[in-house]
Amino acid sequence: MTGATSSKQKPLSVEAARTAWVEHPHFKYRGCAPDSDNPQRMAGNPDLHVGAHHEPDAWAPETQRERRAREGAAVEVCLSCPVMVLCDAYANSITPEGKLAEERGVWGGRTGLERGRALIRARHALPAAPANRFETPQKRAVLRALAVVWDPFEVAAAAEVELRRWSAAEGRVFDCRMDVRTANWQRSSLVRLLGLPKTASRAQLLEAAAGRGLLDGVRVVADDGSVPAVPPPTKTSAPARPYQLLLPLKVTEAALEPSVRPRRSRRSPSRVPVVRVPTLDDALAPVPVLSFPTARCLEAAA
Incomplete structure (x- = not known):
């Protein structure tokens, strides 16, 4: 029904698939052929226009509901067509550019959207590993x-x-x-x-x-079918990390000096100002004691 070729068989080219479809003895009895009495109507369903399998012209747009009804009726005609499998094989054959032979319209019982999605899934499908x-x-x-x-x-x-x-x-x-x-x-x-x-x-x-024979002798416990093969990210409780106690170092006046970024001069690139970087000895040096005026001096100043 789907017209898919076997994975071991080489797929047919677009020309070969179309030739096999057109030259089939039952091609003239296809459901989408024009009716003998009214060529504007379809042989498989006289109530449908002969072009119901294809999209309307640009000057005659259709609503989404009308499109779904038209495509559904066209699919019903395909299901009773004697050459549906060959039609599907031709429409879904791949061109040298990597596209479908018939990207739009209902072919072989499937719409253009369904066949396009099937092509994307086939391209992303990965072969099973050895x-x-x-x-x-x-x-x-x-x-x-x-x-x-x-x-x-x-x-x-x-x-x-x-x-x-x-x-x-x-x-x-x-x-x-x-x-x-x-x-x-x-x-x-x-x-x-x-x-x-x-x-x-x-x-x-x-x-x-x-x-693949990977579960021989293993008793399989069935579920309701809703369990994913790969679970969502699981939050695990991380172990508590030990804390490190940091003791503050004595800060000197040299350590508090703002760092001056040396500026490069175009005239004398060799002369770069030297900036003294505070060392560990500076950080461990005793903190200078600041003297404040006593109460006696404040009274005298008053």
Whole structure:
């Protein structure tokens, strides 16, 4: 129905796809062909105009409701067309410029918007990685843990148990610690390696992993289908950091002097004013004692 070619078969060119569609024996019986009695009407539905599969001219615009009604009626005609699959294959064939052969209009039972979105998804789809990419201990542990639980903290704890069990069974020494952040990163990596979109659910991830034979002998606990494969960012409580007590240093008059930025002179670039930088000895020097007038002097001055 969709006319999509197999991933192992080379897709047809635009010319070859159109030739296969036009030269088909049932091409003359297509639903969008003009009616024999009224060429202005469609053979698949005499109530529709012969150009209902295509957008109207610029001088005859249509509202959004009218467009949806027209496209829905055109799709109904396509569903009973004998050459719908070949029509869809031709319209969605890729030109040398990387565009669809027919970017607009209803072709093969799909609108131009639907076919354009399908092309974007196909371009962003990633092929599944080979089996050896899943053989790391952390990926295997997270995948087996995700088959049983799906809470981020529970997945991390179950994956750490799996790592410790494998380390003891195989006699290998590796890092068995697993925190929530690492477990979430491994879940995102599994989605990418399996060729799934970022919005994939946990059920889709486990189904793809089971199809690759990565969950043989593992009991899978099903959910309601709303659990995402990659959870949102999890807020973990960071450990309290130790405080450092800073003792104030004695400030001298030299340390309080404003720093003067040397100005470069165009006439004598070699003469640069030297600015004295306060040192640690200046900071540790005794603070000068300031003397104030006594009460006797103030009375005399009064």
